[in-house]
Amino acid sequence: MQKTKLGLAICGSYCTFDKILPIAQILTENFDLTAVMSENAAETDTRFGCAETVKKKLAEITGKEIICTIADAEPVGPKKLFDVMAVAPCTGNTLAKLACGIADSAVTMACKAHLRNGRPLVIAVSTNDALGANAKNIGELLNRKNIYFVPFRQDDPQGKPTSLISDLELLEKTAAAALEGRQLQPVILGQK
Ligand SMILES: Cc1cc2nc3c(=O)[nH]c(=O)nc-3n(C[C@H](O)[C@H](O)[C@H](O)COP(=O)(O)O)c2cc1C
Numbered sequence: 001m002q003k004t005k006l007g008l009a010i011c012g013s014y015c016t017f018d019k020i021l022p023i024a025q026i027l028t029e030n031f032d033l034t035a036v037m038s039e040n041a042a043e044t045d046t047r048f049g050c051a052e053t054v055k056k057k058l059a060e061i062t063g064k065e066i067i068c069t070i071a072d073a074e075p076v077g078p079k080k081l082f083d084v085m086a087v088a089p090c091t092g093n094t095l096a097k098l099a100c101g102i103a104d105s106a107v108t109m110a111c112k113a114h115l116r117n118g119r120p121l122v123i124a125v126s127t128n129d130a131l132g133a134n135a136k137n138i139g140e141l142l143n144r145k146n147i148y149f150v151p152f153r154q155d156d157p158q159g160k161p162t163s164l165i166s167d168l169e170l171l172e173k174t175a176a177a178a179l180e181g182r183q184l185q186p187v188i189l190g191q192k
Contacts, residue, residue, distance in 0.1 A: 006031035006175060007067075007082035007114065009107040010058070012040035013089035013126040014048040016168075020088055021054070023168050024061050030172070034081065035059070035066045038094065038107040042068040070109045077113030084175050085114045088124035088150065088168060092134045095125065098147075099137035115146055120178035124150035124171060130164035138164075142187075148178040153189035 008024055010017070027033055035058040045051050058066055067073050076082060087094060087107060094107055103112040111121055123141060127134060130152070141147050150166035151174070167189060177184040 003030065003032040004179065005034070005081065005083045007034050007036055007076065007085040007110060008062075009036035009038070009085060009087040009090075009110055010041050010054075011038045011087060011089055011091040011094045011107055012044060013091050014041075014044070014046045016089040016126050017048060017054050019168050021057055021061070023088075023171060024058065027172060028061060031175075033062045034064050035062050036073060036107055036110045037066055037068045038091075038105045039068065040093075040105070042066070042106075067110060068106050070104070070106055073106045073110040074113060076110045077116050080117055080119075082114055082119065084120045084122065084179050085111065086122040086124065086150075086171060086175055087111065088122070088166070088171055089126035090123045092127035092129045092137075095123070095127065095130075095134050095137045095141065098123075099140040118146060120146050120148060120175075120181070122148050122150060122171070122174050122178050124166035124168060124174075125152050125164050126166065128160055128163045130162060132162035135162075148174060148183050149187055150174045151184060151187050151189050153191065157191075
């Protein structure tokens with residue numbers, strides 16, 4: 001039987017890369033995985049690591065070229081490349097663009113192309129301004145057709161009072177529910 005096609009889009013929340021890579025590996029058991037990376041994720045070396053190393057690991061895990069330009073992302077729509085797509089991690093920057101209908105990166109273009117087919121898009125937030133400047137964008141997207149959230153929590157209410165992080169361990173369950181047209185609940189998790 002053919003595996004469900006999952007597009008895994010990775011944005012520039014660099015501290016989350018070491019968490020999403022092992023999850024991507026696990027996802028290959030049940031999904032035919034294709035990676036998408038924002039230009040910022042694909043090209044920026046940070047204190048959390050080197051972009052080329054992450055790209056190499058993702059290519060090994062998926063066995064495919066990574067989509068990391070707008071031109072490469074465009075066929076996601078017409079060729080119906082994914083049954084379900086996940087932006088994990090999703091930065092505040094990409095959240096804001098998605099809420100406003102902006103498609104100026106490989107990830108936002110892939111999302112726009114995927115959504116035009118009426119297929120589910122899953123978002124895993126990872127941003128310090130989720131309960132600040134981006135709160136309105138999360139609210140907007142929570143209320144948008146075909147968009148689902150990986151359940152999230154405040155990761156450090158005292159130290160980073162406006163930060164939210166999705167529990168990436170719930171990504172697969174969220175995608176499965178999204179494929180059935182359901183939001184995995186509870187969407188707001190308690191303290192760990
Ligand atoms: C070291 C480092 C870590 C960052 N971590 C995050 C993060 O966890 N969440 C976030 O929203 N932005 C984070 N940023 C900022 C984003 O990378 C930046 O907003 C970028 O424009 C995101 O682009 P993208 O959404 O196209 O990937 C970080 C930046 C740097 C340099």
